[in-house]
Amino acid sequence: MDHKQVSHAILMPVCAASRWTAERYKAEAERRRTLRAERKPLVRDARKALAVARKADPERTKPGTHKAERELRQAQRAVPDPMWLFTAKTAAVVGAAGYVGLPHVPESVWLWSAVAVATAIVGAVVVAVVLAARQPKGLVPTAEERQLLQRLAPEHWREHAEARGLAGTLTGRPELTDAGIVTDVRLDGTWTAAKLRTAADHVRALLGCRSSLRMEIKTGERGGWAVITLRTRSAADGDDLRWSPSARTFGIDTITGEHVTVPLGERLLIAGRSGAGKSVASRPLLFDASDGPTNALVILDLKMVEGRLWDHRARVASTPADVVAVVAELVEEQTERLAVLPKGQATWRPTAERPRITVVVDEGAEIVTAAKDALEGLETLARMGRAACIDLWWMTQKPTIGDGIPKQIAPQISTAICLAVRTPAEARVVLGEDAQAKGWTADELPAPGVAFVRDGKRKPHPINVRFMDDPQVIALPDEPIWHGPQVAPVISMRKPPEPPAAPPAESTEERVLRVVQGGGGPVRQKDIAEQSGLPKGTVSKVVSRLVAAGRLVRLDDGALTTARTEATA
Structure with missing residues (x-):
């Protein structure tokens, strides 16, 4: 033992x-x-x-x-x-x-060498332990974050809040996270989270933070509290956002670091001002919509830019006439699918012969302006296409109801992807009337390449979207191009053009003169009535007026002939 x-x-x-x-x-x-x-x-x-x-x-x-x-x-x-x-x-x-x-080597040297080595090892272990104990735990704040953490401390806030018009508010202990600095704020008196949001400039002044730093103010988990978040860092920092076959997600959540996907089968609204990266950000989604034998892509692109890159994988319509024709085919395809949909089956099951069709309107404002005859069909697809596996994706730089998004299509959208827009009003059109109050502030997003995805499940977290450049799209393998049933040309609902005006009717005087001139000589009055088809009384009155005017001459035997000037004319 x-x-x-x-x-x-x-x-x-x-x-x-x-x-x-x-x-x-x-x-x-x-x-x-x-x-x-x-x-x-x-x-x-x-x-x-x-x-x-x-x-x-x-x-x-x-x-x-x-x-x-x-x-x-x-x-x-x-x-x-x-x-x-x-x-x-x-x-x-x-x-x-x-x-x-x-x-x-003598034995004494061996002895002292062993002692020296043992001492060095013990000393190294002690130094390593001391250094490890001194290493900071968790995230290491930057100089900017240290300053903000100090100014968000309750002591500093209490001392300076009243001078900045924020009396009645008090911060809790701020915390540094992977997505920035987060702190709770207690609200006293008449303060609410919405009121504190309107006083964001006062908060910035108290903290002394740079104007480009993204700040979010939301309602806290308890009544009388708000939450201030300063996005000093992103959970997506350091990630490669270039699209590849092994990285096919839509983007990366900057708050959680989660890889975000947008599944097929949704009716999408993709909006963003010019330069926000709308077309480039949508390319990973277009790849998914055109990949495989049971998926087909149709692009309506009157700008004739983006669709040209995808014409080896998608049906592309780039003129108003082509758009109208393709939409008519899609409506006919939808009607046929719904007519043969088995009883008890809610949605069409895509096959290689009749795949899921994703219809992408590259710039909605151009369709509204230049291809109005296609709007009725597109509205039908938006309302009924989901059951037939025909999904409409509406993309626009002008997210306003009526101009950029038709009134009949906007309510049918199930998922909204919003990159940077110009005004809060545009953000509300895309993300909902409650967008600003709930933190969906798309007008504050940096551009390009950052978006919100609102599908009823996600929180208002900015997403760094992946991108595909032009050579990547062109290098993608070819896919079968969808063509629907041939349909009769669409009858335009516009008012037809007016027919050319008929020539003015011939007057009775001109008719009488024509008969006299064509008679080859003097003509009797009863012959004029027979040849002109005019009543005898009318002929008598007209002849009297023409004789009085000197345009007809009555001979001694009563016959009529034209005056010399009329004859020579």
Whole structure:
């Protein structure tokens, strides 16, 4: 029993030391891998720079060439060896030194060397423990965040709130998170979260924060409290937002770091002012809508820019006539699907022959202006297309009801994606009348590439959207292009053009003169009545007027002939 206790007492420190050594080895190996990944590109750049310098100076006489050589050597020295190579080199050096020098070392040197090594190890452990204890726990605030944390402290707020018009409010203890600084605010008297939101400029002045720093003021979890959030950092910082087949999400939540997806089968409204990145941000969604045998994409693009990139994967209509024709095909396809939809089945099940169709209106304001005959069909698709698996996505730079979004389509939207817009009114049109009060402040979003997604499930968290550039879209593989049933041309509801005006009716005088002139000689009055079809009384009156006017001449026998001027004319 005593022997086991002694063995255990000896093995425990040895095992602990072994675990510590293994952990340190892994940590050092990871550190070296990270440094190599960071610094090897610098070596490649230095080699390229040296190659250019040597090409321009093959004799290596110029200072620039020598400088490039020095920079390459410095970059190479900065790249550490991998841990296995470092260990092998160390073992080789120690082995060689021991093989050569150990037989000549006196015993006293061995003794004091062992003491020195043991002392150094103990000292190193003590220093490591002290340094680890001094390391700050959690997130390390930046200089700006330290200043804001100090000014959000209750002591500082209480001292300066009244001078800034914020008397009756008091902050709690601020907290630094992955998404910025968050603090609760107690509201006394007549203060509410909405009133504090209108006093945001006073809050900024008290904190002394920069005007471009995004600040959110929302209702707290309890009555009489609000929450102030300063977005000094993003949970998406450092993430690569370039789209790739392995990174096919819509974007990354800047608050939680969650990868956000927008599923197919939703009626979307995608809005954002010019330059907000609307077209580029929608491309990952267009890829999903055109990917696979059971998905088909239709793009109505009167601007003739974005649709041209997708014409190898989508049916593209780029003229008003084409838009009207394609919409008519879609309505006919919808009607046929709903007519054969089995009893008890709520939605169409996409197949390769009849896939899910996503209809994308690239710029809604252009459709409203230039292709009005297609609006009735698009409104029908918005109301009834979901059951037939024909989904409408409406995109616009002008999110106003009537101009950019038809009144019959806006209420049918189930998911809204809003990038930066110009005014709070536009944000309310896209995200709802309660958008501002609930934190959906799209007019404060930075541009480009940041959006809100409101689908009834998500909170008002800004999303850094992924992007696809033009070469990526063009390089995508081809997909079958959808074509629907041929339908008769759409009859325009516009008022038809007026027919050309009929020539003015021939007067009775002109008719009588025409008969007399065509008679080839004197004509009797009864013959004029027969040939002109006029009543005899009317002919008598007209003849009397023409004779009195000198345009007809009555001969002695009563016949009538034209005057000389009429005859010569």
